Amino acid sequence: MTYAELNRLPERISIADYLCHRLRQLNVRTIFGLPGEFNMPLLDRIYATDGMRWAGNANELNSAYACDAYSRMKGLGCLVTTFGVGELSVLTGVAGSYAEHVGILHIIGMPPTSAQTKQLLLHHTLGNGDYNVFYRIGSDIACHAQILSDSEFCFQHVDNCVEMAWNEQKPVYLGIPVNRVHMMVNSSCLNRPLNLDTINFKSDTNAHDNVILSEEAEYKYDELIGMILKKIYASERPVIVVDAGVIRHQITKEAEDFIKLTKFPSFVTPMGKGSVNENVPNFDGVFTGSLSNPNVKELVDNSDCVLVLGCLLAEFSTSTFHFYYRTKNKNKILVFSKSVKIKNLTFPDMKVEIIMEKLLQKYDPSRTKRNFSHIDTINVPRQTLSNDHLLKQEWVWHEFSNWFKPGDVIVTEVGSSAFGIIQIKFPPRTQSISQPMWGSSGYSIGACLGVLFAIEEFKEEAGVTSNLSLPNGETINLKNLQDRRVILFVGDGAFQIAMQEISTMIRWDLTPYIFLLNNEGYSVDRFMNNKSNLSKFDVQPWKYLNIFKIFGALNYETRKIVTLGDLREMIADENFNVDDKIRLVEIILPSTDVPPALLEKWIRERTQSKVIKESPRFFDTPESSEFSEMEELTPRGSKHNSIISL
């Protein structure tokens, strides 16, 4: 039976219904956004489509973050906003998806075309009759932008937009004027499988076999694979770095298999963290450029063959605060999503999915020299401390590493959390959601909501499907799946920016762990600028633990953690380990404390490097001697531990 027959669709359906079905075929079942005058008829169709739901976010920017994280879990997210006020409000989130290569379909409910033609001064416009300004802006932060036409073939616009968002893993802008929501198309058009680079893991009716390459393409790929393997076989000290492209293009399994097969020292970037099993013996930690653990840095810098899989950065040799690839090594092989770069030559139109498939087929382990040294790069506290000791970042992350379980999804905010999380080893199948490239403060709360929706859907599907595949291609069993907890680490500054989205979690009875690192403001910024006026990094002190009550939560738990003992007690608590309710844990930290990954590397960086001198942090960062003072600081506040559980 065809899709239309299976779903008993009438011969003619509205384009809005068509769109909903296309999304459902890709297993995109939650749509994010806020209602607005020009998107309402569209929202009605979401409600009318079986198996689809409207998240009903509290705040528009948060809805974009939620959509982004949902896509990271499921391969695609869909965001609906209204013309002008709505679409501009989500722009920071959409730009984050662009920067971090996340596929989202951004649908904008637009004024009726007649109003646009006549340039009437509708509200939500700039008042100058320019209806194109928002489209121009949207196009600038999208891999494709389209306003739905009024032709019989408008369904092709929808198909094209959905395919682009999925295949390019970038935002797509689709404007739908309100008067075109109800245009009719043939439901049979839904029977055509979408043209997807990656095989969707639950497209029952849409599944199509692996792409069959033309003979010419086969030659092209084989020739390139030959070049790559030749370099690898000739290498004395090869290393593999896995970047986020392997997550976006759902080839994490292939990447992991290749790591196991080669036994090369292997690393992930901060964006790639969680992509591969960190318990593979030759997994050697996180490569963060100049901020890397010295052993990691040495291995990568001295390698004569650095193979970067799913590379997201246009230039490997780049300098940022998060990524500093200062490798002098010219023996680089960068496998981007749609091209490969070897040394200085770029080979276009080479898809990472096919490259990985062929690498796995053709790699011959016997032809590689096997003298690889491995390292332990995980930071452990310099000393063991007693329970009554006040907390510091250094110990927090170490303790948490014992609490994480296989299958956990860990969402981290820009700042302390993102730096902290990269220094610990994940259990198998742990997924990490963060935004190291775009780095928008407040991202993590909306992102956590998006992950929660995705996990809930995975669990629901598990109820009807015995054999469930994850977006990373792995097949896991039901029990594992039901154990997948969602864990958020967020600082107080970011919490204040975006906390209303916790209300949406409560509205949907979702049960994350929210760990609020309370260090009285923007600590990483404060750290980087400790000569500047500190009050600008402060935030108003809130009574965070009362927030569930305000938002109307009934089934929740809150805790305040001040000492190492508090933390250990919580982690040892069996009941606490089951994610049967929403939880907020406030962790009190010194205001000038930062994770050791940042602290130690930063000192090294300060003394060694000659990077961008103009940057303010290079003027203003504290001298090494000042850090020792900072370390002596103790957290404010008295010891206090409260548990409220209704």
Next chain:
Amino acid sequence: MTYAELNRLPERISIADYLCHRLRQLNVRTIFGLPGEFNMPLLDRIYATDGMRWAGNANELNSAYACDAYSRMKGLGCLVTTFGVGELSVLTGVAGSYAEHVGILHIIGMPPTSAQTKQLLLHHTLGNGDYNVFYRIGSDIACHAQILSDSEFCFQHVDNCVEMAWNEQKPVYLGIPVNRVHMMVNSSCLNRPLNLDTINFKSDTNAHDNVILSEEAEYKYDELIGMILKKIYASERPVIVVDAGVIRHQITKEAEDFIKLTKFPSFVTPMGKGSVNENVPNFDGVFTGSLSNPNVKELVDNSDCVLVLGCLLAEFSTSTFHFYYRTKNKNKILVFSKSVKIKNLTFPDMKVEIIMEKLLQKYDPSRTKRNFSHIDTINVPRQTLSNDHLLKQEWVWHEFSNWFKPGDVIVTEVGSSAFGIIQIKFPPRTQSISQPMWGSSGYSIGACLGVLFAIEEFKEEAGVTSNLSLPNGETINLKNLQDRRVILFVGDGAFQIAMQEISTMIRWDLTPYIFLLNNEGYSVDRFMNNKSNLSKFDVQPWKYLNIFKIFGALNYETRKIVTLGDLREMIADENFNVDDKIRLVEIILPSTDVPPALLEKWIRERTQSKVIKESPRFFDTPESSEFSEMEELTPRGSKHNSIISL
């Protein structure tokens, strides 16, 4: 003494200091925004400049709204964001300032120029080396965009940007790369008065006399004034409509004087509300196009000379939900900020300030026919109700009209509040802050913060200045000034979008009245779409009154108002009338209730009009008969009245 001498400035100062002093000269003393890596050195200079302060907002979009409202009070606002993540987050707010003609200087801390030149992949970029994308976007929603050059003459960029924002009353985009913050310029450049169209009301050292026109310009203006007066004198039924341009260009006093002088029936637009004294005998209410009171509509539609002062709309004959000027009258005189349109001809380069000055000089009352009928257009409840009656919008606004005092500043959210407020008569010197054109949900909370900062500064100045001038040109005495209360009306949907900015009010010990209209979500949207699935208009029910505690407030009061009696008791409470603490009052309303201004006019519109048929609301709006059912609905929740005061 020159400005530089008076302020004992060294001969050379940094461009950042220069900028701060230019803002201070214009009495812009609070800067809005959030800290970010690329704006920190600039923020340091704000702290270093005497009399300047950094607001330290909780959320970026809210900071833009605060800046917008601050500018509406003081003539200019300044917003500082960081590259990429920051500047995109405020875009909806900046676009609102553009749409509603509000002058703001938006300063963006940018990465060092060397990084831009080399296209290094810094974080907060799209990762494609395109550093211009944010500038392009910013330029699209600004009357002027500039990136600070590295020349000795960069101070001219600053002057130009400040002058443009002030004179054009639109956003200006000024990018400052971090490495240029400390460029040195001569402090003596500050001695040159800025070139401002409107005389700044407190530019002690910068004041300059009224613009002296060239002979040619005099002829030009005289000729045009002659044409305008000829039309007016010939008119049988002239009316005046005052739009927001008179507020932005600080000629409210002139507009009011002209209304008094002519005795013509006079109206304000929703955006112009609060611009003129509504107790002048010939003030006849608010003109909201097709949504107007029928008497208002008749007077304007049948007028043979509609003089619109400070017109903001590019076309008078336009159709929007908020403004519907369906006048068949061709005898229109539209005085825009920089041009005049008579019938179909436009006269460019005519400044509204000069037009108003000359109209007042040359208008001869004896030459006008004086047979004007006046009307009472204020809605009053259809019946008097007892105290135990549950509330409805109709009665709420009427009761509040008895509570407002001269000098109050009333901030209203899009939705019920904006519709409600236009139906009541303001006391003299009442200012109204709302966003009827752009209509971004969540605007009012940030806006309220901006107003509070401005009022606080007015009060501080009153302590040192005996004779204080308001931005509308009026001079008022100290006592009046100190009585100016800031009153916010906001719905629960909007409250959830933006409520963290209340924390900033608490941080600064500001004392607004916050009236939260709790009608379980987006009521105006629900009203306009009552055939669609209602759940999308719902929001999670919160325990709103506890929010002050979370935000760490110490001196506050909360109330819950369910019946008319509760409301009357509150309004009669002498203590409540003094704004000595921050207050949150939750007003429980039926979820399908809307203000009568909306309800009644909408029914009329439905039955009479043939406007844009494609708009969804014309398909989906309820029939008139359905309204009577809606009116019967009673509010949920039991009667409950609590007062907490610490």
